[in-house]
Amino acid sequence: MGGARLGFYLLNYGVPVKGILLVLSLALSTAGTAQENSAAPHDHNMGQSSAQHNMAGMNMDEHASIELPSPHEGSGTSWQPASVTGHEWMWMRGGWELMAHGAIFIDYNQQGGPRGAGKAESVNYGMLMEQHGLDRGTILFREMFSAESLTSPHPGFPELFQTGETYHGEPLVDHQHPHNVFAELAALYTLPLTKKISWQLYGGPSAEPALGPVTYIHRASAAELPMAPLSHHLQDSTHTSFGVVTTGFVIDRVKLEGSAFNGREPNEQRWSIQFAALDSWSGRASIAPRRNWTAQYSIGRLEHPEALEPGSQWRQTASVEYNQPWHDGSWATSMIWGRVHKIAKGDNLNSYLLESTLNFRQRNYAFTRLELVDKDELFSQATVLSTYRIGAYTFGGVRDLIANKAWQMGLGADVTFYSKPATLDAAYGKQPVSFQIFLRLRPASASGHHSH
Numbered sequence: 001m002g003g004a005r006l007g008f009y010l011l012n013y014g015v016p017v018k019g020i021l022l023v024l025s026l027a028l029s030t031a032g033t034a035q036e037n038s039a040a041p042h043d044h045n046m047g048q049s050s051a052q053h054n055m056a057g058m059n060m061d062e063h064a065s066i067e068l069p070s071p072h073e074g075s076g077t078s079w080q081p082a083s084v085t086g087h088e089w090m091w092m093r094g095g096w097e098l099m100a101h102g103a104i105f106i107d108y109n110q111q112g113g114p115r116g117a118g119k120a121e122s123v124n125y126g127m128l129m130e131q132h133g134l135d136r137g138t139i140l141f142r143e144m145f146s147a148e149s150l151t152s153p154h155p156g157f158p159e160l161f162q163t164g165e166t167y168h169g170e171p172l173v174d175h176q177h178p179h180n181v182f183a184e185l186a187a188l189y190t191l192p193l194t195k196k197i198s199w200q201l202y203g204g205p206s207a208e209p210a211l212g213p214v215t216y217i218h219r220a221s222a223a224e225l226p227m228a229p230l231s232h233h234l235q236d237s238t239h240t241s242f243g244v245v246t247t248g249f250v251i252d253r254v255k256l257e258g259s260a261f262n263g264r265e266p267n268e269q270r271w272s273i274q275f276a277a278l279d280s281w282s283g284r285a286s287i288a289p290r291r292n293w294t295a296q297y298s299i300g301r302l303e304h305p306e307a308l309e310p311g312s313q314w315r316q317t318a319s320v321e322y323n324q325p326w327h328d329g330s331w332a333t334s335m336i337w338g339r340v341h342k343i344a345k346g347d348n349l350n351s352y353l354l355e356s357t358l359n360f361r362q363r364n365y366a367f368t369r370l371e372l373v374d375k376d377e378l379f380s381q382a383t384v385l386s387t388y389r390i391g392a393y394t395f396g397g398v399r400d401l402i403a404n405k406a407w408q409m410g411l412g413a414d415v416t417f418y419s420k421p422a423t424l425d426a427a428y429g430k431q432p433v434s435f436q437i438f439l440r441l442r443p444a445s446a447s448g449h450h451s452h
Helices: 003-011 016-037 422-428
Strands: 089-093 096-110 118-134 137-145 157-167 170-176 182-192 197-206 244-251 254-261 280-290 293-302 313-326 329-342 347-360 364-375 388-403 407-419 433-443
Touching: 096 157, 118 157, 118 182, 157 364, 157 388, 157 407, 364 407
Parallel strands: none
Antiparallel strands: 089 096, 096 118, 096 433, 118 137, 137 182, 157 170, 182 197, 197 244, 244 254, 254 280, 280 293, 293 313, 313 329, 329 347, 347 364, 364 388, 388 407, 407 433
């Protein structure tokens, strides 16, 4: 398949089905080649290796050789590299594998320029997982909670040029909304069909459809950054959808899946679950050619996703994730493209993200996030209808002050610079600069890197 022809179909919203078929065909072909050429052990990249997670206590049938789901396989049903090391606590009770992980950032956030603000705040989430054998397969229950509705300042976390969702019935601009109390309530069932093929069924009242990369909350490349990407609502904002059903197949190193879901954004009642019709859909093809690499392409149609803007949207995303571990650290990097096509307006909004976190000498982290994002909601649509290309360039680091077998507590800081059209100087200033200083608390690394 020629690159020009493939790109034409993927970027043309008028023929999304052809785009999906071409990507699936490409993924299957690539998977076959990767399998023939790879000298690595067989790996379905559904999270950590069986050695890392000590799955022997699960008392599963011997023929069910496909790796069981793990809390670090990504978010929802997405894949990240199998070499990614998670931060979690684990227990075995009565044949159940129980897991808990999460993160708490306590920070001072200063956004620069005339539209900026300085606030004390806390970005946070906690996750519980319960896994057990069920017939010939495995059932995994997953619950994720956030207290950000209590720990974010009003109207949300200050963030220059951020848009999405509402506050008091008005568009939320220059702020990131807090996440919902019930960020995920879902279950995943995996059934091996053959040694190299398994079937999956996932869903719940609060879950993530097969659309987009691993959400930034769970990406290894974003683990040290408390701030949401400006491209969040063009890439991975469906990670909390109130009503999702996903099914698909893992075929050796390839996963093909589709979802029916409620594409509407959560409303301002952060503690509630807001059911609606499952009238949106998505499809995703993922591939894991090596333990250190994953890639995906996804496309979906979201019916009436925005509370204040009529009409439906097409969303496309493509991403590549890489992780390189070594004896006293690791290097995780993600490259992501996301596009939203607003059907009623005929507009396309694009986003491009490069994100990387380097862990070195056990306790030290350096990170960056570089973005280019199209924004069309920075001003009231009654007066301004323009789309602006915004650049955000974040650099920072963290040092673990406490790093024992149970906890990691790090002190970190970051600074963000921006590029923008000169027409925005009056509103945002010529060269706004933002920064954060924060404490980060989470469980220790599962690899034991920080157990000294």
